[in-house]
Amino acid sequence: MGTLRWELMAESFKPLLNGTVITLELTAGAVLIGIVIGLFISLMRLSSNRLFRGIAIA
Incomplete structure (x- = not known):
C-alpha cells in the first residue's frame, strides 16, 4: 500500500x-x-389558440 501524497492532493x-x-x-x-x-x-397548452395548443401537445 502506498502513502498519501499530500502535495499532489494540494x-x-x-x-x-x-x-x-x-x-x-x-x-x-x-x-x-x-x-x-x-x-x-x-x-401554450392552456391557450385557447388551437395552433399553440397543438404545437405544445405534439
Whole structure:
C-alpha cells in the first residue's frame, strides 16, 4: 500500500474546485432554461389558440 501524497492532493484541489464551480454553473443554467421552456409550453397548452395548443401537445 502506498502513502498519501499530500502535495499532489494540494495541487489538485484548485482545478477540482474550478471544475465543481463550472459544473454548478452549467447545472443552474440548464435548470433555468428548462423552467423557461416548461413555462412557455404550459402557457401554450392552456391557450385557447388551437395552433399553440397543438404545437405544445405534439
